[in-house]
Amino acid sequence: MNGSGAQVRGVQQVRDPQDVLVRARGLQVHFPVRSTGLRRRRTGAVRAVDGVDLDVRRGEVLGLVGESGCGKSTLGNALLRLVEPTGGSVEFDGTDVTALDRRALRALRRRAVMVFQDPYASLDPRLTVGQTIAEPLQVHGLHPGAAARAARVAQLLELVGVDPAAASRYPHEFSGGQRQRVGIARALAGEPDFVVCDEAIASLDVSVQAQVLNLLRSLQRRLGLTLLFVSHDLAAVRHLSDRIAVMYLGRVVEVADAAELSRSPQHPYTQALLSAVPLPSPELERARERIVLTGDVPSAARVPSGCRFRTRCRHAFAPCPEVDPALQDVGGGHTAACHLHGVVGLEDPRAVRT
Amino acid sequence: MTDPVTDPVTGPAHGGGTVLDVRDLRVRVDTARGTADIVNGLSYSVAAGETVAVVGESGSGKSVSVLALLGLLPGHARVSGTAAFRGRDLLAMSEAELRTVRGNGIGMVFQDPMTSLNPVLTVGRQLTEGLLAHGRAGGRKAARARAAELLADVGLPDPRGALDRYPHELSGGMRQRVVIAIALSGDPALLIADEATTALDVTVQAQILELVAGLQRERGTGVVWITHDLGVVAGTADRVLVMYGGRCVEDGSVDDVFEAPAHPYTRGLLGALPALHDEDGADGAPAERPDLVAIGGTPPPPTDLPPGCVFWPRCPVRGDERCATEQPPLVPVRGSGPVPHRAATFYGERLQQTEVGA
Structure with a gap:
């Protein structure tokens, strides 16, 4: 252990914090904006992901939070090369995934997978649940032979808490929570190392969300998965994650240990975001100080100069429109991209409790 | 024409008293799979400003x-019970009378603003339509001025400019503000918000919740807030009614229901929520988080409700035979204030003595 602040919690094993499975550097995904009419000239770009540096450590759950349009889903897709990055690099286990040929990309597809938000939309209604789960096994040539595949399907269903006898049934016969379990079983079929869960619990009711959160946590621990949990639900992210990254308008603006982030957010956006999360306690709700942001998130096609949060930031001052702040260490491996850090004599942003 | 602005001497525009009083509301629908009992004997009242x-x-x-x-269900739904709005039964009104009440006495905000707004009409047109139809503005010009005022009230930047824009030109939060402005244009005594902030981001939700609370203080509007989000409830409600299987399983003041929940379902919901903040462990570091206490199973279909307690098949308490065969009535449980705290369970008072999630 090199003592640089790896958080060891509960039953989890000691990990080397430098053991990075997925590394993004300067990652960009820009979508062209074209003029209307015949020529459709390129007139600008939606900067969905706009210069993201992010490390996902082997065996951790990294939460990725942000509001709609912040680019968190696009980032998750870009890490798996489900959308093509327009700049920067993504390394998966030491290999640059932006340069892979088709064959190598297929190998990546087995090791790095996605669990989608809507299990109904992501499961083929004409395939039985068993066929759906067997598909990746066939594609990757795993467990060859019908009998071996069926056995593996049964094992996977059991793993996610669905009766293996249900393999012959169709998605519409399942409840939302059961369908999401099937989606997870399919994702795990090829024994991946890295799983991106993109709003995987967003369409489920509270009581069912808890079942799926518990399942994800136990699978991650039992199988040693590395998980990127993308969600707008901060409490769920906090519950599941070891570390949390916060995105705003295409950029990661803060990364910290999960408990540390919810206790002591350092970026003014994270502070506002946390303070806006309704807490299920009338007592806490009355006592808290809520930072209500004014205005809307600017369009990703017109990102403000300098700090992209400055148009809504209550602390904005001289350097903010001029200089784009980089992520910097604010102590103990906690990083934030804000000019308030490193400027002496200003109001301490740490003073806010949410 | 009454002035909707609050008079500081006489108090809120809508005075005191009960705005809405619902008694034994039932909704049944005949389906291919049998009769669905969707709402089964719901009773509650809403006071002005509450x-x-x-x-x-x-x-x-x-x-x-x-x-x-609101009379918005399809014709084959069978609705019974009474719902007195300022003393007059909504369920006995003709369609013409209901149309006057909707948008005039009762404002409505639904989850998705795009389905409430007409995509081919400007925001100004949609706002003035209601004002003119209900005779709340003299002419087009006056209606336009009033519409701009309403948009300013709901915190829309550049309200005059917004009048000439189409819904798709606005963000989700802005659209929902427009829907709220339309709902408020009739200066309603009652606002019904059905998952009104569910589709919005938390920071925008915070803006909308603050907006509604402010308008409510100012005008004394009664609000029925329908949501699945217990956090939103804790921050906005005075009183809470928990529904399961078409029945009210628990009601009471927001403090009683959250601090001493009595029904196993309410307790289950609260236990299933992940906490945002951590409790400190013995060494000062955050304690390891236990698994969430999920409620097993899924809700019963309305065509096949259990004969006894509706929650019985999923209930972790599962008392005795009685629960399976006898419907527990809504009975008083331990509460702290003037608002009665009630729960439809045989085990309420006993459960209240233990921690949620224990």
């Missing part, structure tokens, strides 16, 4: 219960 939250998961009947009040 927020009553109706909480429940999908399929609990919470949305249908308000659509029934």
Whole structure:
């Protein structure tokens, strides 16, 4: 252990914090904006992901939070090369995934997978649940032979808490929570190392969300998965994650240990975001100080100069429109991209409790 | 024409008293799979200036219960009971009378602003339409001026400019503000918000919740807030009604229901929520988080409700035979204030003595 602040919690094993499975550097995904009419000239770009540096450590759950349009889903897709990055690099286990040929990309597809938000939309209604789960096994040539595949399907269903006898049934016969379990079983079929869960619990009711959160946590621990949990639900992210990254308008603006982030957010956006999360306690709700942001998130096609949060930031001052702040260490491996850090004599942003 | 602005001497525009009084509301629908009992004997009242939250998961009947009040259910739905709005029964009104009440006495805000707004009409047109139809503005010009005022009230930047814009040109939060402005244009005594902030981001939700609370203080509007989000309830409601399987399983003041929940379902919902903040462990570091206490199973279909307690098949308490065969009535449980705290369970007082999630 090199003592640089790896958080060891509960039953989890000691990990080397430098053991990075997925590394993004300067990652960009820009979508062209074209003029209307015949020529459709390129007139600008939606900067969905706009210069993201992010490390996902082997065996951790990294939460990725942000509001709609912040680019968190696009980032998750870009890490798996489900959308093509327009700049920067993504390394998966030491290999640059932006340069892979088709064959190598297929190998990546087995090791790095996605669990989608809507299990109904992501499961083929004409395939039985068993066929759906067997598909990746066939594609990757795993467990060859019908009998071996069926056995593996049964094992996977059991793993996610669905009766293996249900393999012959169709998605519409399942409840939302059961369908999401099937989606997870399919994702795990090829024994991946890295799983991106993109709003995987967003369409489920509270009581069912808890079942799926518990399942994800136990699978991650039992199988040693590395998980990127993308969600707008901060409490769920906090519950599941070891570390949390916060995105705003295409950029990661803060990364910290999960408990540390919810206790002591350092970026003014994270502070506002946390303070806006309704807490299920009338007592806490009355006592808290809520930072209500004014205005809307600017369009990703017109990102403000300098700090992209400055148009809504209550602390904005001289350097903010001029200089784009980089992520910097604010102590103990906690990083934030804000000019308030490193400027002496200003109001301490740490003073806010949410 | 009454002035909707609050008079500091006489108090809120809508005075005191009960705005809405719902008694034994029932909604049944005949389906191919049999008769669906969607709402089964719901009773509650809303006082002026008060927020009553109706909480429940999908399929609990919470949305249908308000659509029934407003006469917005399809014709084959059988609605019974009474719903007195300022003393007059909504369920006995003709369609013409209801149309006057909707948008004039009762404002409505639904989850998705795009389905409430007409995509081919400008915001100004949609706002003035209601004002002119209900005779709340002299002419087009006056209506336009009033519409701009309303948009300013709901915190829309550049309200005059917004009048000439189409819904798709606005963000989700802005659209929902427009819907709220339309709902408020009739200066309603009652605002019904059905998952009104569910589709919005938390920071925008915070803006909208603050906006509604402010308008409510100013005008004394009664609010029925329908949501699945217990956090929103804790922050906005005075009283809470928890629905499951079309029934009210628990009601009371927001403090009683959150601090001493009595029904196993309410307790289950609260236990299933992940906490945002951590409790400190013995060494000062955050304690290891236990698994969430999920409620097993899924809600019963409305065509096949259990004969006894609706929650019995999923209930972790599972008392005795009685629960399976006898419907527990809504009875008083331990509460702290003037608002009665009630729960439809045989085990309420006993459960209240233990911690949620224990």
